[in-house]
Every structure is written in C-alpha cells, then in structure tokens.
Amino acid sequence: MEERIVLYAAPSIGHIVSMVEVAKRLSLRRHNITILLTTGFLDHPSTDAYIHRISTDHPSISFHRFPHSDPPPPGTLSLTARALHFIRNNVPNVTSALTLISKTSTIKAFVIDIFCTSAMDAASSMGIPVYYFFTSGAAMIALYIYFPLIHEQTEKSLKDLKVELRVPGMTAGVRAWEMPEPLLDREDPCYEEMVYFCRQLPRSSGIMVNTFRELEVNAVKAIEEGLCFPDQKERPPVYYIGPLIADPSDQQHQSGGESKDCLSWLEKQPSKSVVYLCFGSRGSFSVEQLREIAQALERSAQRFLWVVKSPPLHPGTNQLLADQDNFDPISVLPTGFTHRTQDRGMVVASWAPQVEVLSRQSVGAFVTHCGWNSVLEAVVAGVPMIAWPLYAEQHVNRNVMVEDMKVALAVDQTQEHGGLVSAQEVERVVRMVMESDGKGKDLRDSISKMKDMALAALSETGSSSASLANLVQSWTQ
Template identity: 65%
Template sequence: MQQEETIVLFPSAGIGHVVSMVELAKLLQTHNYSITILLTTGFLDHPSIQTYIHRISTSHPSISFHRLPHIDPTTTPTTVSFITKGFNFNKRNAPNVATTLTQISKSTTIKAFIIDLFCTTAMEPASSLGIPVYYFFTSGAAVLALYSYFPKLHEETNVSFKDMVGVELHVPGNAPLKAVNMPEPILEREDPAYWDMLEFCTHLPEARGIIVNSFAELEPVAVKAVADGACFPNPEHAPTVYHIGPLIAEPQQSDAATDSKQCLSWLDEQPSRSVVYLCFGSRGSFSVSQLREIANGLEKSGHRFLWVVKRPTQDEGTKQIHDVTAGEFDLSSVLPSGFIERTKDRGLVVRSWAPQVEVLSRDSVGAFVSHCGWNSVLEGVVAGVPMIAWPLYAEQHVNRHVMVGEMKVAVAVEQREKDGFVSGEEVEKRVRELMESKEVRETSFKLKQLALAAVEESGSSTKALANLVETWTGIGI
C-alpha cells in the first residue's frame, strides 16, 4: 500500500514567520499534498499564535501543526543581541526537528522539507534522512541575491560593514548599496549573529531549491541575476529558484476589532485617493521627537491621513520594538500639543494596529508611507497604492532601492546619515510630491495588474509553482 505523501514546513519563531509559512502551505495544498508545520515552543510565544493556528486548522483540514518540545531561551547569555538569541534558539531545536522528521517518515513519505533561512541548522538532519530540503525566502529576489553574495563580500573585507562609511557595495541584481545600510544581522562582525548569517548564506546553494515570495515581473534585474547564478559562489551549481508570489497574508483577527471598524468606516467617508496611510510594520517605531516631526509634516502638508502610531522607542537610534504587546500609552503625550484636535477633520491617528490589507484596498487611500518590509511592499503593490519609502531596519534599505529605482512605485525620504532621522519638512515635501505624482500612480496601477496576472492560471508564478511541485513527483525516502 502506498504511503500518504506530505510536505513538512519549519518556520522560525514568531507570528510573522508562521503566517508566511501558512500562506505557502495554503498554496501547496491546492496540489493535493497534506502539510505539516513544525512550531517551536519557548521563544516569541504569544496567545495570538495559538488562536491563529486553531483558525487555520479549522478552515484548512489538510494543514496540521506539530509543536516541538519546549526549549528555554533564557539559557542564552543575556549580553548577546536579540537576533542572536533567536538564532541560538533555532539551533537548539535541530535535535527535536530530527526526531520529529524520523517519526513522521515512519508513516508518511516526506516529499520536501521547507525551512526559512534562519532554520538552516535543520538542513543537515533532514538531508541525512534523505529528505530534499528547500528554502522559503520571504523577502524579494534582490535580498536573496544580496544574501547569496554575502560570503563573497565577507571574503573581500575584514572590517564591519557598519564602519565602512562612504563605501558602496556592488552586488549582482542590486543597485549600489551603502555598506552602513546592510541588513542588521550582518552589520557588525563582533556580533555572533554575523557569523550565524554567514553560515546560513553559505548553505543557500546546498538546497534543492529556493522558493521566493516575489514574481518575475516585479524585480526582473534581481530575478535574472539569481537565475544566472551570478550571485552564487559557483554559478554552475546554483540552486533552482521558484518565484511564486505575491503571497499576501489573509486579514488578521485582532483584539482591536472595534478600532478596525472605526478606521475602515472613516476611510469609506473620505474622497477617492485623498488619504495618506502611514504604518511601519508590526515592530517599526520611533522616538517621541521623530513622531512629533512626522506630525508636523502631516499637518503642514494639508492632506488627509490615517496614521498608525506604536509605543515610542526610548532612544533616537532604535527603530523597532521587540515586545509589541507591552503596555498602553497615551497618544496625546507623544504627539505635539493640540495636534489631534487641530487635524480631526482630515486625520485619524490609531494606536498600535490597523487592518492593513483592508486599509490599502480602500478607494480613499492614495499613498502609503511604509518601512519597506517585504510583506508591506507586496501589499502596496497588489493594492496599486503608490508608496513613500522610509526604511528602518533589517533588509529594508535594499527593498527601498528596488521600490524607487526598479519598480518606480515609490519616492524615498531623505534620512540623516548618522541616525536615519527625518525632518517634518521632508515628510511634508514627500507627501505633497507623491500625492501630486500622476506618473507614480500610473506605474503603481500597471504593477498591480502584473501582480494579479502572475498568479492567474497561465501566470509566471503559477507556472513556477507547478514546476516546483513537478520536481516532487517520484521523490521518496
């Protein structure tokens, strides 16, 4: 009797990674595979994850979740960075992954094991069991090109990128990138996360394939560089890359359901293409002084706005918060005195969260001020909304170059070199520029059509997915 065939997916800890993998799982199940998603326990756990997986299990019976045994992350030295703690946690889960894969393969044929980049240490135990390993890369092709090329950049220098002021790096498939704008984990050689990322990126060519949440028409320069193998150490042994996006997460449930309805109702009352929507992802945040500059710029711009404000950071240099659930805060205390009252006829400020996919789909939204996180970029593209690019951390500076230079769906804010600060005058200037730009609006609309076409029956992403699934035919362990 033939065994059932399954695909096993392994995301990093945290709701964002889990949601991305679930979206991939939903796509794969349309090809009649059952899916098992391995979930870590002990780091970045949150009740929302449990609620979410219950909802997915109920609505998609062919997707099941398997909890790995609890691991205590506090045994990691407290002196290391947050990112290093996460990497260490993933590494310590490798034995649990090996045990679980062995168990699953006793009753089921595992056709593929799909991991994210930060779970690279799970590659070896899977390969030793004869299971084909694939990466699911949730950023775009330009970032994949950069990470694939990173081992070569590492060999060419012996100082930290953060100290290479004034130096531009030239990476296949990418616009020139300031060394100081490299993604965080690889900015500082003294941080153990740097060496972890070097190890992860060195293993990229060893995968059977790399699945990317992008589509061929979105960033053709990077897609070609990756396909040609130009960014891999040995172009002849470059892995096959499958661009299967755009994958957009389904609207998330939130405790702030009442606030969600309020902001959507407010948007429905505004004129077409009149509102500037500002949101900086689930973790992007600012100091109080930066928040006040944004407020001043919005007020002087004269345009309508919907602004999601997160709890402020404690210092100017920090652009993100790791604990997104921590503490309420008083909006009026972090914004200029009287700002909310003065702008109440044309602006709405909401605290912490808004239903972004629904917001961007509203006819009244004419611009999106974004931190350039890849999910947000794709959501803006699919909605056909022009963007103002304001990168904060991670690989967002790379994405900004693609959005402004290649996609031409965004204008970029000028940021102060030393700390990324943006003046109120600059906010006002860019809001006015984008809201008045017919050219960027038309380009955004065209790219939206290409995004929709990519996932149609004869689209490039649909074909790429079919090619991927075809490679699993006949594979067994």
C-alpha cells in the same frame, strides 16, 4: 503512507504568515502540510488564534508547536544572535518532529526559512530534500547568495566601511552600513552563522521566493544568469511563487472596535486622498520622531490614517518586541494634535488590518518601513509608497523599490543627526507622492501596472502559478 510537506517557520508573526500562505498554495494542489513552530521567542499574542483559524479553515494544514524554550537573555547579544541561538537550540525538536511525522507519512520536502538553516542537517541525514522559502524578494536572495564573495573581499566590518557595494541584480549600489543588520559586524556572534547560511543556500534542493518575475526583472535575470553564485556548479532551481500576502479573513481575530472604525472612516473619504502610515509589527519611533511626523501631517493638510506604536524601550533602536498594554497614542503626540486634525485624520494604536486598509479606494499613499510583506501588499493593492526603512533588510528593499521597481519615493534619512527625519522632510515627500502630477502621477502609473502584473502572475496561466507547478512536479518524480 500518505505524502506530506513539512514547513519550518522562523519566529515572528511576519515569517509565520508568509509560510502559511505557502502552505495554503500547496494545499490547493492536494498536499498535506505540517508547519513547525517554535515557542518562547518573538511570540505574538495573536499567533494561537491565527493558527487555530488556519487549521479550521484548511484541514490539510496542521501545526506542530515545539515545547517552550527560553532564548538567551538580552545582555550583550544582538537580537539576531539571540534568535539564531534560540533556533539552534530547537534542532532536537525538529529532529523529533520529523521522526514522528515519518512514522505515518512520507516527507517529500522539508521547507525552511533561511534563519532556520541550522535544521538543515537534521532533515538531510534522514534523506529528506531541503528547500528554502525566502520571505523577501529576489534582490535579497541574490544578495545573500552573493554575500560570501563580499565577505572574502574585506577584513573589516561593513558597519565601518564608507563605500557602496555592488550586488548583481540591483541597479543602485548598497551603502555598506545599510546592509542587513546580521551582516554588519564581524564581531557579532551571528555574523559567521549568517555567512554559513548564505553558503548553504546554493546547496539546497531549491529556493522558493515570495515575489513574481515581472516585479524584479533585474534580480531575476542576474539569478538566472548565475551572476550572484560564487560557484557555478551549485545553482539550485529558484521558484518565484508570489506575491503571497495575508488573507484579510485570517486577521479577523485581531479586529477590535478601533480597527473596524478605521475601515468605516476610510470608506467616507474621497478617492486616493488618504496617506496611510504604518511600520510593521515591530517598527517603532522615539517620542521626538513621532512628534516630527505629527507636525508634518498637520502642516501637509493631507488626510491620514496613522498607526502609532509605543516608543521603543531602549534608545537607538527602532524595534519593539512587544507592545505596551493599554498604550494611548495621545500620550506621546503633541498636545492637541488629534483635536486639530480630527476632521481629516485618524490615529490608531498599535495595529490596523493592513490588507483591508490598502484595498480601500480612499488610500492614496503608504508610508512604510519597507518590510517585504508590506511592500507586496501595497503592490497588490496598487498603492504608491513612501519608503522609510528601519531595520533588517529594509534599506536594501528601499533601493529596489525606488530604483528598480519604481513604486516608491524615499524619505531622506540623512537630514538630521542621530537618524531623526525632520517634519519638513516628511511633509515634502508626502506632498510629492500625493500631488496630482509629476512624481506622484509617475508612481501611480507604475504601481498600477505592477498591480495588474501581480494579478496576472497568480492567474491559472501566470508565471508564479507555472513556477509552483514546476516545483510540485519535481516532488512527484
């Protein structure tokens, strides 16, 4: 029978894209790949077209979509609790898929996202080695491996602690209330499940991480020295195989007229003159915050390309699970803003081809929510960042970007009550990053070196290529 690697992506387009990039790297080494996908929760409108394009362009990669399953209603459950409940309900579908694939193929490895840990036993019971693919960086995997120790050291919820936590591999401490959301509240049903997931990480056959050794030197060192492992007897091999970022050609199905217009507009701007603002596939702001950003951009006199999503449906959140149809950014921005800034700025609704945008010579800074995919895309493009985390692990990413990687400056999110960042603060940090000397120059120098290291890591003799080769070799033994 043929040999096959089976991958299982967590819901949401960002996790799917990262898993597909792993599949593409493995397919280059003559592996046949099947990617398992859920249906019914956090589905993205572009997913069907995206997987069709991947299947067409990469015949060795196939997709197995599970039947539609309804997630728990919003009610009182957190987003993560709903997601984990949904993924857990899909375990029978995982078992059925693995059984079906095993009839015609020898499954050499089952690669899962950390949020898909509930499927681990299904594969292990069939004698299939289970590996993790971690879509964030080395610092975050160190934190998750270390978290059971933090859990045992306190009986209170982290959201209620006004302390800094020290995590091996991170220069700066992490404020307890800025830890990843699933770890904040012991009363949340997802909390115990996340602790269990963290305990399972060291018990896997190996962990792949979407980073490269040279980007996160401190975290990689802490992991290799075992500083974050609660039990030194449980230390699986860790493979740093990134940076894995989306191929622009795979996003062509999303490129409407407005997207092409923004690329044409960027081509006409001077080198390193444009501030690009985008907050991921789900990042969203209140109307009040959007107007503060608009005021800052108008005052700054900088050129800008700004992707504006519709405000969140529920107050107090910065996440949008689905874009509003026919959303018009002008409806939420200050009256006359687009007219007054038309000679130096462009506003795009909901989405832009980010990898292509960041590759344009005119882009001089990137205001980002610190999602890991976006961080890697900026590193590969050599664009310095302004860190504005919103949810998930993004506050931890910010600390690493600023203190360890030295590729970003952070927006001060404590200036205003209620989490509102003032126009003055946004203007201050934008000017600082775009300035020709001082902090701006330091960031550009640092990110330029990281760009060169990223390209070297992916070269034939680079660290990430060697790491992936070692992983593939282990499957042939």
